[in-house]
Amino acid sequence: MDKRLLQIYTGKGKGKTTAATGLILRALGWNWRVLLVRFLKTADSPGGEVTLLRQLPGIDIIDARLGGIYDGADPDAIAADVQQMFSQAQKQLAQGYDLAVFDEFNGLFQRDYLTLAEVLPWLDQRPATTELVLTGRHAPDELIARADLVTSMEAVRHPYAQGVEARQGVEF
Numbered sequence: 784m785d786k787r788l789l790q791i792y793t794g795k796g797k798g799k800t801t802a803a804t805g806l807i808l809r810a811l812g813w814n815w816r817v818l819l820v821r822f823l824k825t826a827d828s829p830g831g832e833v834t835l836l837r838q839l840p841g842i843d844i845i846d847a848r849l850g851g852i853y854d855g856a857d858p859d860a861i862a863a864d865v866q867q868m869f870s871q872a873q874k875q876l877a878q879g880y881d882l883a884v885f886d887e888f889n890g891l892f893q894r895d896y897l898t899l900a901e902v903l904p905w906l907d908q909r910p911a912t913t914e915l916v917l918t919g920r921h922a923p924d925e926l927i928a929r930a931d932l933v934t935s936m937e938a939v940r941h942p943y944a945q946g947v948e949a950r951q952g953v954e955f
Contacts, residue, residue, distance in 0.1 A: 787881075787914035788931035789906070793889050793922035796936030797954075803884045803916050804832045807842065810914075815881035817842040820872045822865060822887040822919075823851035829955040843880075845871060852887065858894070865896040873905060882914045889919035889926065899925050 790806075792799040810817050819842060821833070826846040836842055845868060851861045876883055891897040906929060909915060917926060927933050949955055 787910075787912060789909075789929055790914070790916045790932040790934075791889065791922050791926060791930045792916065792918045792934050792936065793920060793927075794935035794937055795920060796938040797941060798936045799918040799920075800886055801832070802934065802936075803886060803918050804836070806916060807836065807882065807884060810882040811839055811841050814841065816879065818845070818872070818875055818880045818883040819843070820845045820868060820875075820883070820885045820888075821847060822868060822885065822891060823847050823861070824887060825850040828852065829949075829951075831952055831955065843875065845875065862894075862896045865891055869897060869902075876910060876913060879910070880913050882916070884916045884918065887919045888917045889922035891919070892923050893921040899923060903929075 792802050807817055807819060819833075819836065821828070821844065824830070824833075824847055828846075828850060833844070837844060847861075847864055847868060849856045849861050849864045851864075872883075872885065892899060892902075903925060906915075906926070917930075922933070943949075
């Protein structure tokens with residue numbers, strides 16, 4: 784492959800992380816080296832897909848220390864955690880990966896955990912040999928403008944609206 788692309792999965796609908804996980808499995812099936820960075824999700828966050836991925840060769844996973852999706856943690860502490868993770872992910876990515884997925888990345892800007900001023904120059908100079916996938920709601924226009932593929936998940940109907948709790952094996 785001559786050039787790896789930038790993909791964005793965004794929108795208010797379910798399936799962004801699930802779609803990225805499918806891509807990870809496909810890449811691992813072709814013996815690609817994969818990096819998964821789970822912003823705002825800790826190692827003990829529920830997720831059957833991550834439990835399985837941890838057992839597979841060829842993937843490195845960086846988890847949030849504090850979380851932020853399911854917890855009521857201090858926003859300043861989460862911001863510091865995000866900054867540390869982004870720095871670690873940049874260093875790790877420089878080691879050479881075929882695919883990198885930055886999960887829950889897009890929403891970090893809306894919460895002011897990262898700024899576009901610090902991310903866009905890195906994004907423009909990212910390794911050309913790495914396919915990069917950014918997931919999460921609220922992808923900024925500046926990210927979308929740089930992407931080669933953008934998928935927006937639309938919420939048409941969700942069982943949460945009828946009071947159905949998240950189900951193991953389906954939602955996590």
